[in-house]
Amino acid sequence: MDMCWIDGKILPATQASVNVLDHGLLYGDGVFEGMRFRHGRLFRPQAGLDRLHRSAAALRLSIPLGREEIMAALEELISAHGQANGADNGYIRLVVTRGVGRLGIDPATCPKSGLFMIAGQLSMASTQARASGARLIIASTRKPGPETLDQRIKSLNYLHNIMARMEATHAGADEAIMLNTHGFVAEGTAESVFIVSNGRLLTPPTEDGALEGITREAVLQIAQRLGLPARTQRMAPYDLYTADEMFLTGTGLGLLPVAEVDGRKMKSSPGEVYTAIHAEFEKLVDEETRQGISRVYT
Secondary structure (H helix, E strand, O other), rough: OEEEOOOEEEHHHHOOOOOOOEHHHHHOOEEEEEEEOOOOOOOHHHHHHHHHHHHHHHHHOOOOHHHHHHHHHEEEEEEEHHHHHOOOOEEEEEEEEEEEOOOOOOOHHOOEEEEEEEEEOOOOOOHHHHHOOEEEEEEOOOEEEOOOOOOOOOOOHHHHHHHHHHHHOOOOOOOOEEOOOOEEEEOOOOOEEEEEOOOOOEEHHHHHOOOOOOHHHHHHHHHOOOOOOEEOOOHHHHHHHHHOOOEEEEEEOEEEEEEEEEOOOOOOOOOHHHHHHHHHHHHHHOOOHHHHHHHHOO
């Protein structure tokens, strides 16, 4: 059962509600953050809250609670989720909306922003895809470039991503890759993209539309510890088609190997690099949450 924190109260998510005049609902005016917890503790919440505040600042959106208040609410929510489900692991969605205002897009009519958090389980890939690799397509729906809106803002506006995901479903694929308006690889519909090519681990740069992913950053750190050359690099579809390995990463997803893109099969899936990084990532999350490192937020 998903649980929700809203207005200082915790209740089943199915019983929670927002005002129909909230501009987050009406116009997608707001930001969100995703976090994973394990052993009842969040993984790198400071990084998530930093990104949330950057997104909010870019939209001139105030966050109605301080960091310590948010962390206290998150810990209370995780505890309630554990009591309701008998599970100490899961996914958090933290949402900040512009708040209730008059009809019309002007945010000046919204005197107070809103905040709510949902804790639950999130499964973004099938058992088969995790075992043998996901089948991807390159979507025709493009990711807006920085000349329209900086994609580092983790906003509630996800229509482009939804349209691309619908393309994947219609094609019978597991997921879609989105290109930006200039034809370069940006990301999946909700994931960062990595390829292995000639012994190097590569991921698209944020200026091409890639999100500053927390899992993405952890993977780059792991690669450095393993002595694997890793960097950001601009990519075209050609680079995906000719890669030795490919995988996706994300807070909700974790790590997922890719078997093929547009019918072009990877040389290996799961590959050796993915397998090594995945093992180290799981160890990293387990160690940090068991030791309580991720609870440090001051």
